[in-house]
Amino acid sequence: MTFKLIIKKIKKTLNQQESEIFDAWFNESPEHRAYFNKVKVNFNSEIDNFNMNEAWSKIQNSTQEPRFKVNWKYMVAAILIGILVTANFIVKQNDSENFIQESSKISEISIGSNKAILTLNDGSELELKEGNSQALTNASSNGKELIYKCSKKHRSEVIYNYLTIPRGGQYVVKLADNTKVWLNSETKIKYPVEFEEGQVRQVELIYGEAYFEVTSSAVNNGSSFRVLTKGQEIEVLGTEFNVSAYQNEILIYTTLVEGSVSIVTNEKEIKLKPGEQSILDTSDNSIQVQSTETYFVTAWKKGLFAFKNKTLLEIVPILSRWYDVEITIDDENLESVGFKGVLSKNQSIEQILELIKKTNFLKSYEIKGNKIEIKK
Structure with a gap:
């Protein structure tokens, strides 16, 4: 997190993503909160009356050319309150743990984006990507989210679609029951175009990571929701949870954010409480439960690495x-x-x-x- 974000917080000009980054830093420790309060007091009392050009002239005459590009306006503000800021990021090193912040170099490697491959019941594929809209008989896509409509017509058979998120991609799908699923990179999910009334609403996370925001069984005629993954079933009544079940990884992580879920394997059934995470070892089918900070597990759906x-x-x-x-x-x-x-x-x-x-x-x-x- 840059010093500039602290100033933007004081000025109340942070956007949503910057607010997420600031809040994580602010809530991490009392020292961070005390630091912010000190900056806020000094900024409000001194910066407005400070001659920035004069100060910068003095600094420029007494320092060498910096190694990194610096926002000097905020550098001067930092010096005023006795804070040493030598680049456009801060790295905190403590007992082999490092607080990663922000830098400014630009790479030729592309940043991930909203994109997916939709496979229809007949095997045909549609490319979904940001900037392009798609209209189907029972669904539509705005380039970021695929939304299914519930026709409430009786079907003789269940029709399934697959949504595959490639490496470098992410996407959101809203199922016919209004359950919302965020899909991370390298993920594939199978789901019915419409759920059968009175039957369990079942989807399969074939591989990858997904965050589920499940509509209550109370508004779905009592139908519970079930997620299948390799080696386990997740029974849901209406809740929010994250599942990570990537290919070539033997551990499957299920993290409960709200509500209640049951994890069912061949050997046992475990109920999770909010803030708990189950870890299934698919090599021997063993499972354990631990407490976790859900923010760090689910930040990816908000556009963050945490x-x-x-x-x-x-x-x-x-x-x-x-x-x-x-x-x-x-x-x-x-x-x-x-x-x-x-x-x-x-x-x-x-x-x-x-x-x-x-x-x-x-x-x-x-x-x-x-x-x-x-x-x-």
């Missing part, structure tokens, strides 16, 4: 999916380095790599096409 005690090895696949790149780490000692912080998914991959580089745990990285090598 890391808390995430190792570099855990962060790499998240970045790889969003930017559609292949990332390797050339030193296994780097894999266990822990990071924490909140970043915008609209930042370039190079911006994020520059931040990681500034933690001093690695010296460089190399980008060749869509392949990135992180070096110590």
